Amino acid sequence: MSNFLSVHNAVSFSHQLMKVVNEMCPNITRIYNIGKSHNGQKLYAIEISDNPGEHEVGEPEFRYSAGAHGNEILGRELLLLLMQFMCQEYLAGNPRIIHLVEATRIHLLPSINPDGYDKAAAVRERDWLGGWSLGRWTQDGIDINHNFPDLNSILWEAESRKWVPRKPSNHHIPIPEWYLSENVAAETRAVIAWMEKIPFVLGGNLQGGELVVTYPYDMSRTQWSTKEYTSTPDDHVFRWLAFSYASTHRLMTDASRRVCHTEDFAKEDGTINGASWHTVAGSMNDFSYLHTNCFELSMYVGCDKFPHQSELPQEWENNRESLIVFMEQVHRxxxxxxxxxxxxxxxxxxxxxxxxxxxxxxxxxxxxxxxxxxxxxxxxxxxxxxxxxxxxxxxxxxxxxxxxxxxxxxxxxxxxxxxxxxxxxxxxxxxxxxxxxxxxxxxxxxxxxxxxxxxxxxxxxxxxxxxxxxxxxxxxxx
Known part of the structure; x- marks a missing residue:
């Protein structure tokens, strides 16, 4: 950690940091952008692979994203630290990291909502304890995590009418035409295009404010139900994937730790079905599962949404092993x-x-x-x-x-x-x-x-x- 840049990074500096990593490891990294925010900021991602820029047969695609809520910055900082760690450990000859890089195509998108981050950071500069929710939404007031197409309702209606598997199928459900005419954030459109362009197999989106890993479905099947365990056909796989992150995190499964708020997720092995926590329509996780081949989970990586920069070294140590272990599951x-x-x-x-x-x-x-x-x-x-x-x-x-x-x-x-x-x-x-x-x-x-x-x-x-x-x-x- 001592060799890493661990201060809170402005969006422009984040891009510069990605350039530094690319210059240190030019043979295994590539910087690209997936689109622009409402204010025109480019959404930069970095690819880490032995042949960056090439999709290789037999090499699965993995992604981490963060910063969908601009006021939750810990995930963003962890991905900036992760790319530095991967580069340095690869150069140092760490066999575990070398194998991961050579066998996987890894994509890291640190900030989905840079406009929201700018708002949150500006408020914290004036008052560290003030404006805790400012920056959560995009510049045009949209919560990205609720802004993806609701394909759950389409599938469940088809199942109730006994149309599945023919109409529609149980996978790769198309985006309805009406969705594109609705209030869809520029950032959401960019992420959807990214999902459709690259054949991702596994992904994790990092969030803050809790210590738990959530897995699909995020939307309750019973209408008007605010909390209801709603499983996917791959429920046992999702539970394992969630457990692989939570069990290797330093705090998530620690029964002696202090709870973040009121719920003690350590009693549930640090994992929970999204819909049984609180139902969300149009989540990234549900959309990814129903529209693509990619299994996506949400990692709530720390109690504090906007921790002080002095806390980042400890937060990195809490999450480092989990971040690596979860990436390794793409080969499972x-x-x-x-x-x-x-x-x-x-x-x-x-x-x-x-x-x-x-x-x-x-x-x-x-x-x-x-x-x-x-x-x-x-x-x-x-x-x-x-x-x-x-x-x-x-x-x-x-x-x-x-x-x-x-x-x-x-x-x-x-x-x-x-x-x-x-x-x-x-x-x-x-x-x-x-x-x-x-x-x-x-x-x-x-x-x-x-x-x-x-x-x-x-x-x-x-x-x-x-x-x-x-x-x-x-x-x-x-």
């Missing part, structure tokens, strides 16, 4: 290439996991698919189909828990409340890593906690979506 699950019978890649193919009513698609240009799974569970089949031709999937199963992460999470499990439903679920059958064979392919995973999965059954489909055959004896990978 399956990834592979969808090909036709001639071996040619097929874009826009649908990949379904039996028992999970939420599919994913391969990319428009490349044919990679990545599906994050919880390897504690057993999945019986992977199904690939589209409406044009039959084909098969070449699939790898991964578990991204590094040895130090596995030890840390195991220690957390032993120290925490034994009645915790999340911990019971994730630690009831701890084993060492084993080679997992799936449809003839194999990969050696790191130390982890998993049960022995059965090899998924491959299903072939014709142009009329009729199952043709099953085949789980593909040739081994070379």
């Amino acid at each position: 699950g399956i990834k592979g290439v969808v090909r036709d019978v001639q071996g040619k890649g097929i874009p826009n193919a649908i990949v379904a996991v039996e028992g999970i009513n939420h599919d994913i698609r391969t990319g428009h240009i490349e044919v990679l698919h990545t599906k994050i799974l919880n390897l504690v569970f057993t999945y019986t089949s992977i199904i690939c189909s589209n409406n044009r031709r039959h084909f098969y999937c070449s699939i790898y199963i991964y578990n991204s828990l590094s040895p130090w992460q596995a030890r840390r999470m195991q220690d957390k499990a032993m120290l925490a409340n034994s009645q915790s439903p999340v911990l019971q679920q994730f630690t009831k059958q701890p084993t060492m890593a084993r080679k997992t064979e799936t449809m003839g392919y194999a990969r050696q995973s790191h130390a982890c906690q998993l049960t022995e999965p059965r090899p998924p059954t491959l299903r072939l489909w014709d142009t009329h979506d009729r199952a043709l055959s099953a085949n789980s004896n593909l040739p081994p990978a070379s």
